[in-house]
Amino acid sequence: DAGVIQSPRHEVTEMGQEVTLRCKPISGHDYLFWYRQTMMRGLELLIYFNNNVPIDDSGMPEDRFSAKMPNASFSTLKIQPSEPRDSAVYFCASSFFSPSNEKLFFGSGTQLSVL
Amino acid sequence: QKEVEQDPGPLSVPEGAIVSLNCTYSNSAFQYFMWYRQYSRKGPELLMYTYSSGNKEDGRFTAQVDKSSKYISLFIRDSQPSDSATYLCAMAGLERGSTLGRLYFGRGTQLTVWP
Numbered sequence: 001d002a003g004v005i006q007s008p009r010h011e012v013t014e015m016g017q018e019v020t021l022r023c024k025p026i027s028g029h030d031y032l033f034w035y036r037q038t039m040m041r042g043l044e045l046l047i048y049f050n051n052n053v054p055i056d057d058s059g060m061p062e063d064r065f066s067a068k069m070p071n072a073s074f075s076t077l078k079i080q081p082s083e084p085r086d087s088a089v090y091f092c093a094s095s096f097f098s099p100s101n102e103k104l105f106f107g108s109g110t111q112l113s114v115l
Numbered sequence: 116q117k118e119v120e121q122d123p124g125p126l127s128v129p130e131g132a133i134v135s136l137n138c139t140y141s142n143s144a145f146q147y148f149m150w151y152r153q154y155s156r157k158g159p160e161l162l163m164y165t166y167s168s169g170n171k172e173d174g175r176f177t178a179q180v181d182k183s184s185k186y187i188s189l190f191i192r193d194s195q196p197s198d199s200a201t202y203l204c205a206m207a208g209l210e211r212g213s214t215l216g217r218l219y220f221g222r223g224t225q226l227t228v229w230p
Contacts, residue, residue: 004158041222042121042203042220042221042222042223043159043203043220043222043223044220045218091158091159093158103161103164104159104161104218106158106159106160107158108156108157108158109156109157109158
């Protein structure tokens with residue numbers, strides 16, 4: 001398996017522009033997570049899905065952020081409008097829950113720079 | 116106060132040294148404790164997974180949990196240059212029969228092992 005695939009790897013945009021980050025989870029995984037990582041705050045959970053349904057979006061910083069999972073193999077995280085403070089590495093992770101194996105598989109991340 | 120506190124380092128040691136990495140936490144409901152390793156420009160990967168208190172050993176790595184002190188540790192014996200990475204602690208309680216829903220990460224400790 002190719003693992004969790006994220007695109008793009010790098011995104012540079014100007015303040016006010018819309019940004020869309022994409023994620024393909026590992027086939028068969030029923031949980032999908034979006035995290036944001038910065039030097040100051042570390043790794044923060046933004047939102048997670050179970051069987052394509054959003055379960056907890058309390059980590060989404062504000063209404064400018066939205067996430068969707070239209071099917072089991074694809075999810076997007078959208079920022080509109082983007083701001084310089086959104087600059088961070090955004091990770092997608094997936095997992096298959098079983099009592100004996102609770103392990104998150106992370107993608108390589110999207111480095112977002114908002115100028 | 117953050118749920119999980121971790122000294123970001125950086126920590127620099129010579130090859131062969133014993134490395135000790137630590138985290139403290141405030142939520143007594145945490146029962147599951149993990150260490151993730153993150154190489155530069157990659158996503159975190161699960162290294163060790165421990166339930167409740169006690170020790171767990173895997174090769175050169177030993178994870179310890181002291182719930183009475185709300186303190187967890189990761190020891191690396193005979194450290195190698197390939198161990199150079201950022202180490203993140205993570206922990207969770209039990210929600211909806213799974214720990215996956217809300218995983219709290221430390222900020223990570225950057226480790227360099229020099230030859």
